[in-house]
Structure formats: structure tokens, C-alpha cells
Amino acid sequence: MRYDNSPPSPESGSSISPDRPWYTRRSTLAVAAAVLAPTCLAGWVLTQALAGPAAGDPQTRAAPQPASHTAPGGADGKAGATPSAPTAPASPTASGSPLPSGPPLASGSPGAPAAPDPLAGRTVVIDPGHNTGNFKHSREINRQVDIGTNRKECDTTGTTTNSGYMEAEFTMDVSRRLRTVLEARGVKVLFTHEAGPERPWGPCIDERARIGNEVKADAVVSVHADGVSEGSRGYHVILPAAVRGGSADTSKIVGPSRTLGERIAGNFARTTGTGPANYLGSGTGLVVRDDLGGLNLSTRPKVFIECGNMRDAKDAALLTSPEWRQKAAQGIADGIVGFLGG
Ligand code: ZN
Numbered sequence: 001m002r003y004d005n006s007p008p009s010p011e012s013g014s015s016i017s018p019d020r021p022w023y024t025r026r027s028t029l030a031v032a033a034a035v036l037a038p039t040c041l042a043g044w045v046l047t048q049a050l051a052g053p054a055a056g057d058p059q060t061r062a063a064p065q066p067a068s069h070t071a072p073g074g075a076d077g078k079a080g081a082t083p084s085a086p087t088a089p090a091s092p093t094a095s096g097s098p099l100p101s102g103p104p105l106a107s108g109s110p111g112a113p114a115a116p117d118p119l120a121g122r123t124v125v126i127d128p129g130h131n132t133g134n135f136k137h138s139r140e141i142n143r144q145v146d147i148g149t150n151r152k153e154c155d156t157t158g159t160t161t162n163s164g165y166m167e168a169e170f171t172m173d174v175s176r177r178l179r180t181v182l183e184a185r186g187v188k189v190l191f192t193h194e195a196g197p198e199r200p201w202g203p204c205i206d207e208r209a210r211i212g213n214e215v216k217a218d219a220v221v222s223v224h225a226d227g228v229s230e231g232s233r234g235y236h237v238i239l240p241a242a243v244r245g246g247s248a249d250t251s252k253i254v255g256p257s258r259t260l261g262e263r264i265a266g267n268f269a270r271t272t273g274t275g276p277a278n279y280l281g282s283g284t285g286l287v288v289r290d291d292l293g294g295l296n297l298s299t300r301p302k303v304f305i306e307c308g309n310m311r312d313a314k315d316a317a318l319l320t321s322p323e324w325r326q327k328a329a330q331g332i333a334d335g336i337v338g339f340l341g342g
Pocket of ligand 1: 130158225
């Protein structure tokens with residue numbers, strides 16, 4: 001979501017933000033979009049082939065409001081042009097049938113060795129965006145942290161629906177559902193935070209990235225929902241741009257992160273029946289950003305997903321539905337599992 005640290009208001013778009021330049025740099029954006037469009041479209045077509053067509057309205061139009069997640073910079077046309085293979089083997093598996101250890105079976109039957117489970121021993125870090133406590137800790141979350149290429153606020157409040165359902169509540173709920181689905185498949189899941197008493201705010205965006213790095217996560221997903229104008233609808237997945245500066249170097253994760261993001265986008269569309277964002281990403285549901293500390297500082301394949309627009313009444317009706325959130329979690333999980341080769 002938007003990265004100001006005051007509670008957003010329904011009419012807030014025009015006044016808020018360090019993010020403003022993302023949309024006001026129209027010439028830069030136009031160039032970037034021109035470069036990106038064929039690549040994104042190709043990616044989208046590929047994703048749809050893998051995951052089935054998305055329902056909803058793929059129509060694209062100019063965004064009347066600033067987008068989420070802070071920031072100047074915006075899309076980087078140089079990034080992500082060459083998807084690379086996922087880091088996991090793609091072989092199918094006979095899941096749940098590990099080879100017995102110990103002596104051979106008495107029958108003497110040779111038996112076929114079970115294929116290794118591509119999900120066994122894999123670690124996924126889930127980052128529930130924001131924290132419900134951030135609204136009460138402005139001083140702490142406004143502290144600037146180093147994101148390699150720049151300095152930014154430690155964390156932000158996130159947005160809310162017009163009726164007050166907080167993005168941070170949404171992200172935690174979807175993340176927990178996502179964890180349940182992944183753990184049922186045998187994946188080890190870690191959270192960047194649980195918003196419990198030990199975490200009254202944050203963590204800061206640099207720490208969120210560091211958590212995935214330190215455990216050498218096979219995939220990292222940061223869960224969000226957007227907060228732009230009424231009429232802007234749909235999901236989008238944010239991919240890391242190729243950036244280098246200070247402790248940021250995404251050169252090794254741009255390719256696999258794109259693969260991860262394409263998998264998630266396609267499966268999310270399939271399970272939720274919702275369409276890609278109609279206000280950015282040219283209808284692909286994919287956007288490349290170079291201004292997010294959580295991506296710039298990651299050394300592991302990582303994406304953000306903006307599940308919908310909390311400020312749009314129709315999207316909000318979905319985002320506040322537990323049944324829809326379960327579908328959202330399932331779609332994200334399916335994308336991750338596909339990326340891991342499961
Ligand atoms: Zn957010």
C-alpha cells in the first residue's frame with residue numbers, strides 16, 4: 001500500500017506522498033512501459049497458458065491516482081527481461097512416499113525408488129505487509145533505513161477499506177491461510193512477523209528482507225493490498241528491478257523472481273477469478289519496481305502481491321470476504337509450489 005504514515009482517507013490520493021513521482025513522471029513511465037509491454041505481455045501469455053485464463057477485466061487505462069508502495073523510481077524497463085529457470089527441480093513427485101530407511105524388504109522385491117519430493121526441505125518466508133500496530137508507532141516507523149539505493153521509512157501503516165478494515169489485518173489473515181496450505185504440502189514456512197506483543201510495530205523493511213536472506217529462503221512473498229482510487233481494480237505482482245547500490249544487488253534474483261511472480265499471478269487469477277490490475281501493468285498483472293527496500297535488499301527470489309484495491313467498493317467486498325481470502329491464499333500457494341517444482 002501507499003507508504004505514507006498517516007491513516008489514509010478516501011480522498012487522499014492527491015495529497016499524499018512521496019510516491020507521487022511514480023505517476024507524474026509520465027515520459028519516463030511511457031518509455032518504461034514501451035520497453036516492458038512486450039516482455040510483460042509475453043510473460044502474461046505464458047502464465048495464462050500455465051494457469052488458465054483470468055476472469056475479469058484486463059482493460060488498461062491511465063491511473064488517476066498514485067499507486068501503492070511508495071516511491072519514486074517506478075518501473076524499470078531494463079529489469080526482468082530474461083526469465084530464468086526456477087531454482088528447484090521441476091520433476092513431478094510421488095509425494096508422501098519416502099523411501100524406507102533400514103534393511104531391504106523381506107520380499108526381495110526391488111521396487112521402484114521414490115522420486116525425491118521437490119518440496120521437502122524447502123523454506124518459504126511469508127511477509128505479512130505492514131503491522132496493525134504501525135498506526136500507533138509513527139515515530140518508530142518513520143525512522144529512515146538504508147535500502148542500498150536510497151533511504152526510506154522503516155515501515156508504513158498500509159491502507160484500509162472505506163469501512164476501516166486494515167490492510168495489515170488483511171495481510172496477516174491471508175498469510176496465515178497461505179502458511180496452512182504450504183505446510184500441508186510439506187514446505188517449511190517462516191513469517192517475518194506475527195504482529196504479536198513482541199512486535200508492536202514493523203519490522204522495518206530492511207529487516208523484512210534480511211529475514212528471508214538469513215534463512216536462505218527458496219521463495220519469499222510479501223502480501224499486500226493496494227489503496228488507490230475507486231474504479232481501480234484487480235491484483236498485481238511486483239517484481240524486483242535490477243538494482244545495485246550499497247548493500248542492494250538484485251542481479252541474481254531478477255530472473256527467478258520473475259518466474260515466481262508469473263506463477264503466482266497466473267494461479268491467483270485462476271483461484272480467485274479476479275483480473276489483473278486495470279490501472280497499471282498494462283493488463284499483465286506484473287509490475288517491476290526499483291524503489292522497494294523489501295525487494296532491493298533481498299538476495300532470495302522474492303515478489304510482492306497486491307491482492308486488490310481496498311479503496312474500491314467491489315474489490316473491498318472481495319478482500320473482506322474470508323472465502324475470497326482463502327482462494328487468494330490458495331492461488332499464491334499454488335504459484336509458490338509450482339515455482340518450487342511441486
Ligand atoms: Zn501494503
